[in-house]
Amino acid sequence: MIERLAIVGVGLIGGSLALALRRAGIVREVVGCGRGVANLELARARGIIDSYTTDPAAAVAGADMVVIGATLAASAAVFAAIAPALEAGAVITDVGSTKASVVAAGRAALGAGFSAFVPGHPIAGTEHSGAGAAFAELYDHHKVILTPLPETDRQALARVRAMWDATGATVVEMSVEMHDAVLAATSHLPHLLAYALVDLLAGRADADDVFAYAAGGFRDFTRIASSSPRMWTEIVLANKAALLDVSRAYAERLTALIAALERDDGATLEAVFTRAKSARDACSVPEANVRR
């Protein structure tokens, strides 16, 4: 049982976590914290949180579990603000889309208390954001990645695991480096590609027609280009090294495909398409949960 849960940043991710834990009946009290009072009011009205404050230090006072749901850019400031106010024995975790940058911020701010920080990342989301978009089923049948470090307290890790288990998610552990490489390939690069495509087409003289006659495949392909520009700028910058690696490899691959098209090399094109279809058909990525 979590006696007092502090959520710093009550958006889609943090808000849905609170709703899932309430559904599971394993949290007694939830305190929300953020900079936007309107969003916090909405979270309270929706029953996501019991009370709120705009002061991170006040939010974590008395909390046995602290979830940092703030943006990546705000993480360092949040760690610094809560560090002096954390209770002895409190466990801290986060939901950031990149892990190396958050780990560095946590290590710098928490000092000896860093062992109580369990870096985490739920692999779930929609293109919507804010407390209004939160729903209890977001994590059902989805994965949550935890990236504990050698110095991470095993007890703290077990408590964060138990919390996510209660949301309906499956918890897996991997290294910080592997997390950042996998997410660069499967999430950050696709976002970059989709944003680049929509921006390119939007700038055409025939943009209206282009979008008017687009088919369902285009809609699916570009859905992620509706995600928050600010949040995604922070994510790609925070995971710069891993994302540059995979982006450069992708650009080379694309250039090779364009060259194959240029020389009418159907054999190469069909070989690439065939390998891709086999891999895509073999992978069982879950559908995104949507609000019912």
Add this chain to the structure above:
Amino acid sequence: MIERLAIVGVGLIGGSLALALRRAGIVREVVGCGRGVANLELARARGIIDSYTTDPAAAVAGADMVVIGATLAASAAVFAAIAPALEAGAVITDVGSTKASVVAAGRAALGAGFSAFVPGHPIAGTEHSGAGAAFAELYDHHKVILTPLPETDRQALARVRAMWDATGATVVEMSVEMHDAVLAATSHLPHLLAYALVDLLAGRADADDVFAYAAGGFRDFTRIASSSPRMWTEIVLANKAALLDVSRAYAERLTALIAALERDDGATLEAVFTRAKSARDACSVPEANVRR
């Protein structure tokens, strides 16, 4: 009323057209034609066609409406095979994903009869193929693009329009060139991008993990990479000129985005992401219809 409809190539597109016309009650008899007897048997068993033949000339004998649902690569051969057997007054249309290549094939084979050919392309589909994937609702609330030429007979155009209207689709007309440019941008390029991404990731040493931890956004983004490799090889080759134009522009744009990331230029990244989100949110592309 269509007295006798000949469908050469009874796949997802041609098969769904027959089912939609039957639903509307405006077709008396449907003859199927193709190279695969198993697929034709399935089409007959599912009530898509009344009878079938593997000979295109036999299929179009007595038909007042001929729909070429064959692959792009087979189009020229189909036109040549049916040309001598077409009834006087018969109308011919097709469903090919590119139009310049099909128009060239039709013009070459049909001679004076070319005026009875109305090039068409329904903007609907799923990643599945074959008669087994066909369903009557595929075209509901979707667009069908017709690209009539100066020499196209107005009566023939009116009959093809009426046929598609009866399927629940909305018919629009545009030039061959505009069709091919729009489809290159919104369909052919996205397929190339998705195939390239999945193939790149499938070749990694950590491919299993990459796919295992991919989120819902990746699933949507790469769904089109499950499409038929053979069909898509034909499509990209058939629309080479338009696709090369937009692909090169895209590769440049991507290179610029990667350069912005490299120099930590958050302002440029956020500006691109913001423009893309605005354009994506403003466009109302219909969801793909799926079989109920």
